Amino acid sequence: MSTSKPTTTEPSFACSYAWRTWWSDPVIRSRVLDTLERASILLLFGSFLQALLASIGTAIRLGQSVIIGDVMLLITETMMVFMVLFRRGAKKLSLRPGDWALAFSATCLSLLARPFPGQTHAWDQVAIVLTIIGLSTQLISKLTLGRRFGVVAANRGLCMSGPYRLVRHPIYMGYVLLHTGFFLLNPTLWNLCVFAILYTIKIPRILAEERLLGQDPEYRQYMQKVRSRLIPGLF
Secondary structure, three states: OOOOOOOOOOOOOOOHHHHHHHHOHHHHHHHHHHHHHHHHHHHHHHHEEEHHHHHHHHHHHHHHOOOOHHHHHHHHHHHHHHHHHOOOOOOOEOOOOHHHHHHHHHHHOOOOOOOOOOOOOHHHHHHHHHHHHHHHHOOOOOOOHHHOOOOOOOOOOOOHHHHHHHHOOHHHHOOOHHHHHHHHHHHHHHHHHHHHHHHHHHHHHHHHHHHHHHOOOOHHHHHHHHOOOOOOOOO
16 A cells, blocks of 8 residues: 655745736836836936036036036936936837846936036037037937937837938937037046946947847838948948
8 A cells, every 4th residue: 555645836826926927918017117217217317417406506606618518418318308208108118138237227327427517628618519519419319209219229110310311329429429528528537437337338238229129120221221320430
């Protein structure tokens, strides 16, 4: 006579099963992540805004022209936050953790740049010109993109007009010019580290966006027409 040992099973909890089922829905997951993205950017922008406004106030009291660089950065970052909050829904949103890490890292780093009021340099006028050109490039590009703007790689509708006829990522090109000008106005070790890490991340971020957008046949045709991603003739 053989006796079999009673089998034991792990208890199942209805709530955990329901949670997994709910979270496995890609539409729900996209909406939750999209909301978290907006909330995180708002929090970072609050800290950035406080530091920048304090610097602008100091520059006004001292009558310094470096205030222009601070104002340029304030305008473009405020516009970025506004467009993220009021953008349209995505046709396809990347759910890859790596793509989210790249997007958040780049966004967080750009908002960690800090002005250093009270200093002037021989190259300030050149730096101001760079910030103005960079801001203008960004404004035109963002207005052309409209509510299709986003932070994490997503397809919210393709844009192939205006500055997008020159390079595939003109907003990033504008940031390169603006950040260069801002750093020349505020050449601190902190800002050097921030921008060095930022642009180390920027290239993989561009490639991640194009990997997702490249799933659209129309975007693949666009890539054949516009060869440069960021800097005409170089990359």
